[in-house]
Amino acid sequence: xxxxxxxxxxxxxxxxxxxxxxxxxxxxxxxxxxxxxxxxxxxxxxxxxxxxxxxxxxxxxxxxxxxxxxxxxxxxxxxxxxxxxxxxxxxxxxxxxxxxxxxxxxxxxxxxxxxxxxxxxxxxxxxxxxxxxxxxxxxxxxxxxxxxxx
Numbered sequence: 079x080x081x082x083x084x085x086x087x088x089x090x091x092x093x094x095x096x097x098x099x100x101x102x103x104x105x106x107x108x109x110x111x112x113x114x115x116x117x118x119x120x121x122x123x124x125x126x127x128x129x130x131x132x133x134x135x136x137x138x139x140x141x142x143x144x145x146x147x148x149x150x151x152x153x154x155x156x157x158x159x160x161x162x163x164x165x166x167x168x169x170x171x172x173x174x175x176x177x178x179x180x181x182x183x184x185x186x187x188x189x190x191x192x193x194x195x196x197x198x199x200x201x202x203x204x205x206x207x208x209x210x211x212x213x214x215x216x217x218x219x220x221x222x223x224x225x226x227x228x
Contacts, residue, residue, distance in 0.1 A: 085116040102171060114171035122167035132158040146204040153196035153219075161188040190225040 095101065100121055103112045136154040143149070166172070168182030196219040203212040 085120060087116070119167075119170050122169055123165075124167045124170060125163065125165050127161075127163045129161045130158065132156060146202055148199075148201045150199045150201070151196065153194070155192070155194040158191045158193075159189070160191075162186070188226070192223045192225055193221070195220040 100117045101115055102118045104115050134154065134156045136152070138152045139150070141149045162185070164183070164185045166183045170182075173181040198215075198217045198219075200215040201212070202214070203210070205211075
């Protein structure tokens with residue numbers, strides 16, 4: 079996988095060879111400097127794939143048994159599935175100084191997560207002998223569960 083910034087630095091006038099080959103190194107006539115050809119790395123079968131899927135469901139309810147009392151509940155649940163697959167070809171120029179059997183890389187990860195959260199609120203207010211009183215109780219609920227991780 080070639081970073082776009084590296085790819086953008088390549089001279090756009092370096093052409094493929096007449097037989098369609100792309101050289102691994104860029105040629106500089108004036109200086110004896112070898113620079114990796116981003117077109118070479120871009121033509122390899124390297125990849126960086128990240129996939130994610132999530133579903134969220136929220137529920138809220140409110141109950142007023144009295145004009146001075148309000149009870150409110152809220153609950154939400156989220157399920158997420160993540161997967162990443164990163165492969166770097168052994169022919170990538172970043173492995174040129176690496177011993178043959180250690181060239182290339184592959185990293186695969188996946189995960190499934192479940193998160194739920196909610197709260198229960200109790201609010202009471204009223205005018206008692208000319209004094210306005212407001213009170214409340216809040217009970218939070220939150221949990222994160224890692225269902226599967228590699």
